[in-house]
Amino acid sequence: MGVSVAEVCSVVLLVAVLAWAVIRPWGWPEAVVAVPAAAVALGAGAISIADAGNEVARLGPVVGFLAAVLVLAQLCAGEGLFAWCGAWMARVANGRPDRLLIAVFVVASLVTAVFSLDATVVLLTPVVFATAARLAVRPRPHVYACTHLSNTGSLLLPVSNLTNLLAFSASGLSFLHFAGLMTLPWLAAIAIEFTVFRSFFARDLAVAAAPLHDASVPVAAPWFAIVTVAATLAGFVVTSAAGVNPAWAATGGALVLAVRAALRRRTTLGAIVGAADLPFLAFVLALAVVVRAVIDNGLDTALRGWLPEVGGLAGMLGVAAVAAVAANLINNLPAVLVLLPLTVQGGPAAVLAVLIGVNIGPNLTYAGSLATMLWRRVLHQHNHTAALGEFTVLGLLTAPAALIAAVVALWASLHVLGGGWP
Amino acid sequence: MTVIAWIVEATWRACIDAAGRHAPAEADIVVLHVTDADVADVAYGAYAGLIGRRHPHRDPGSKVQDLASAAAHELLDEAAARLARPCRKVERTGRIETEVVAAADGADLLVLARDGDLSHLGPRSISHASRYVIDHAPCPVLLVWPGTPPAISATAPPPHPPLRR
Numbered sequence: 001m002g003v004s005v006a007e008v009c010s011v012v013l014l015v016a017v018l019a020w021a022v023i024r025p026w027g028w029p030e031a032v033v034a035v036p037a038a039a040v041a042l043g044a045g046a047i048s049i050a051d052a053g054n055e056v057a058r059l060g061p062v063v064g065f066l067a068a069v070l071v072l073a074q075l076c077a078g079e080g081l082f083a084w085c086g087a088w089m090a091r092v093a094n095g096r097p098d099r100l101l102i103a104v105f106v107v108a109s110l111v112t113a114v115f116s117l118d119a120t121v122v123l124l125t126p127v128v129f130a131t132a133a134r135l136a137v138r139p140r141p142h143v144y145a146c147t148h149l150s151n152t153g154s155l156l157l158p159v160s161n162l163t164n165l166l167a168f169s170a171s172g173l174s175f176l177h178f179a180g181l182m183t184l185p186w187l188a189a190i191a192i193e194f195t196v197f198r199s200f201f202a203r204d205l206a207v208a209a210a211p212l213h214d215a216s217v218p219v220a221a222p223w224f225a226i227v228t229v230a231a232t233l234a235g236f237v238v239t240s241a242a243g244v245n246p247a248w249a250a251t252g253g254a255l256v257l258a259v260r261a262a263l264r265r266r267t268t269l270g271a272i273v274g275a276a277d278l279p280f281l282a283f284v285l286a287l288a289v290v291v292r293a294v295i296d297n298g299l300d301t302a303l304r305g306w307l308p309e310v311g312g313l314a315g316m317l318g319v320a321a322v323a324a325v326a327a328n329l330i331n332n333l334p335a336v337l338v339l340l341p342l343t344v345q346g347g348p349a350a351v352l353a354v355l356i357g358v359n360i361g362p363n364l365t366y367a368g369s370l371a372t373m374l375w376r377r378v379l380h381q382h383n384h385t386a387a388l389g390e391f392t393v394l395g396l397l398t399a400p401a402a403l404i405a406a407v408v409a410l411w412a413s414l415h416v417l418g419g420g421w422p
Numbered sequence: 423m424t425v426i427a428w429i430v431e432a433t434w435r436a437c438i439d440a441a442g443r444h445a446p447a448e449a450d451i452v453v454l455h456v457t458d459a460d461v462a463d464v465a466y467g468a469y470a471g472l473i474g475r476r477h478p479h480r481d482p483g484s485k486v487q488d489l490a491s492a493a494a495h496e497l498l499d500e501a502a503a504r505l506a507r508p509c510r511k512v513e514r515t516g517r518i519e520t521e522v523v524a525a526a527d528g529a530d531l532l533v534l535a536r537d538g539d540l541s542h543l544g545p546r547s548i549s550h551a552s553r554y555v556i557d558h559a560p561c562p563v564l565l566v567w568p569g570t571p572p573a574i575s576a577t578a579p580p581p582h583p584p585l586r587r
Contacts, residue, residue: 021473030474118475121468126485129461133493136431143461143486147468203549206539207432212500280475287474331473362471390460391467 010046010293013037017290018330021283029279034286047293055292056285062165063284065247066116067276068254069159072232073119074275075257078266079225085111086127087219090135097137098205101197104128104142105149109190112153113160114229120150135209141201144394145193151363152193152402155186155356159236159250162284163336163358170340171351175240177419181352184413185406189360192402200394228256284333291337300342307342310350313411319343319350320407323357324399328365332358349414356406364399365392423449425531428456428522428555429501433535436568438504441533444564451509452529453501455494456521462487490515519554526559533564543572 020033041047076082085107093100108128112120125146132139154161157179158168168178198205235249261267308318326335336358343350427441438453445451466483469476478484491513498511514521526532534555539546548556548565556563 024476027478118472121465121472122480122482125465125468125482126489129465129486130489133431133489136497138431138458139461139490140458143464147464150468203538203546206541206546207537208540210432210435212496277475283474331471333473391464 004298006044006046007294007297007299009044010041010290010297011299013041013046014290014294014334017287018334021331029283031279031283031286034283034290038286038289041290041293046297047289051292051296052289055288058169059166059285059288061245061247062169063281065159065165065245065250066162066284067278067281068247068250069116070118070277071254071272071275072229072250072257073115073123075254075261075267075272076115076222076225076229077119077123078261079222079257080219081222081225081229082111082123082127084219084222085124086131089128089131093131093135093137093209095135095209095211097132097135097141097207097209098198100132100135100137101141101145101201101205102194104145105190105194105197108146108149109153109186112150113156113186114233116159117150117154117161120146120153134211134213136211137209138204138207141197141204144201144391145197148193148197148363148394148398149190152189152360152398153186154359155182155189155406157182157236158246161359163332163355166336166340167351167355170344171348173348173419175236175246177417180417181348181410181413181419184409185352185356188405188409189356189402192405193398196394196398196401200397224260225257228253287334288337291334292341295338295341299338303338303342307339310343310346310353313408316349316353316411317404317407319346319353320357320403323354324361324364324403325357327358327361332362348419349410352410353407356403356410360399360403360406363402364395423531424452424529425449425533426452426454426526426529427501427505427533428454428525429497430455430535430537431497433537433568434497434501435504436566437533437535438501440535440564440566442505442507444533445531449530451505451507452512452525453498453505453509454512454514454522454525455498455501456518456525457490457494457513457515458518459516462490518551519558522551522555523558523560526555526561529561531562531564532559533566535566535568537568540568541572543574 014037017030017034017037021030024030038052042049042052089100089103089107092103108120108124111124115123125143128142128146129139132142154164158164158175168175171178173181232249232253235252236246239246239249258267258272262269307322308315310316310319323335323339326339329335330338336354339354339358340351343354423446425441425445427437429437441451441453462483465486466481469481469483494513498513502509502511512525514525522532522534532555534552536547537549537552545553556565
């Protein structure tokens with residue numbers, strides 16, 4: 001097959017995979033088209049079996065790591081960890097919406113960093129809403145903060161976002177080195193978000209709450225879950241230092257909680273396998289194979305001219321901006337799969353700049369334009385129409401500033417800790 | 423005569439008390455609460471962003487919607503109990519300001535409470551939604567202060583001298 005035919009074929013397959021992910025006919029999983037698309041790419045010769053095998057072998061452990069973290073988060077929810085976070089936030093807020101916002105920023109940033117953005121979106125957002133409702137506080141700023149921080153707060157650890165796991169495996173950094181380099185960018189981006197939220201929602205945050213009942217519901221601290229999570233985090237550091245894949249630490253933590261939940265008959269094997277979300281893992285691997293076919297058949301040379309050279313701060317800002325735009329155009333997961341192979345020879349400075357772009361970028365058009373289309377479809381099913389105006393204004397106020405602050409912070413961290421350039 | 427008391431989370435007590443005080447004995451009192459649809463929509467949107475891992479039964483938007491509905495019912499029940507008069511409870515969901523204006527169509531009085539920064543007299547003491555309602559209400563409006571209003575000395579000076587015409 002000629003190069004151009006192979007390229008056209010793989011681009012068509014990628015468009016089909018993404019279109020299916022948006023439309024999801026009959027609610028079928030994304031893997032239903034992604035896996036056959038990968039098979040077609042193989043059969044048509046758009047990607048060799050060896051290259052596809054390498055891609056799957058490289059990403060298999062990454063996807064396994066994600067599955068372990070998803071299971072860990074779900075089991076922690078079962079232990080009452082997020083309900084306890086809600087009670088803590090209510091206590092800290094003490095009837096004041098502005099203090100509740102601070103508590104939400106702390107909890108959402110930490111939950112996203114440790115359990116990945118999925119946990120913040122799926123498990124924490126309803127808890128934050130319930131907390132605001134119990135305090136009789138207008139929930140809008142706090143729920144918005146949750147959704148923004150599920151993106152911005154996901155810069156810190158390799159486990160905080162699937163995009164991080166992909167960048168982590170490409171960067172060659174150790175777990176600790178990655179976390180060390182991303183601490184300042186994480187804090188800088190969160191500080192920008194907080195400053196904007198405080199002034200944007202000033203009137204909503206000014207009225208003192210008038211709860212219906214005593215809002216301080218005592219919730220026993222789920223110590224078993226807290227200790228297990230702390231041990232898992234320590235395990236990341238130890239395995240990383242010992243040169244072992246830190247996915248084993250996450251698996252260990254998930255296993256401990258799974259055994260406890262099974263002994264107490266609070267979960268089943270089916271529920272745990274469900275939390276690991278196998279169709280999603282298959283989708284990620286298949287999408288990676290299709291993207292690889294698109295890149296190898298000419299997209300790399302076509303795109304390389306668009307990417308700035310990462311020699312210093314200006315180049316890093318340029319790469320992050322391109323990544324943010326790509327995340328808005330085609331969602332951050334395909335964007336990071338396309339951009340990583342093109343930037344990996346630029347070293348960790350380039351890879352982490354891409355990561356900042358794809359993680360913070362989605363806040364710009366709320367959840368990325370592809371996701372915004374999905375969102376409008378979902379709202380349509382619930383007979384709502386999306387009020388895009390306010391989200392967009394909030395995104396324009398936070399995302400570019402947070403992106404610049406995070407890249408500058410990364411640049412400073414690279415100068416202090418080193419190891420940024422090849 | 424129909425009197426609508428539009429209650430919001432933090433200031434509903436003042437609104438209910440004013441409705442009880444000012445509505446004539448024979449008035450038909452409607453206690454209105456509007457749930458902000460944007461909040462559940464934001465949760466739906468964040469979940470839509472998680473491409474590849476959406477399952478309808480895990481959607482946080484639906485959970486937020488259920489929680490919002492339960493909270494609204496509880497608030498309406500508490501408000502009706504505080505009013506201690508026969509009243510109708512009305513729950514709406516949507517864009518707050520347009521829902522309130524629509525609900526006030528044909529009413530004889532709309533009662534609402536200031537719900538912004540209550541430490542100073544002035545425009546910031548009214549939220550954006552309430553400002554819209556006051557501007558667009560198709561009936562007379564009673565605007566009450568929750569608690570004691572700040573002293574008149576707390577008025578901020580006008581930002582610009584008034585225009586001469």
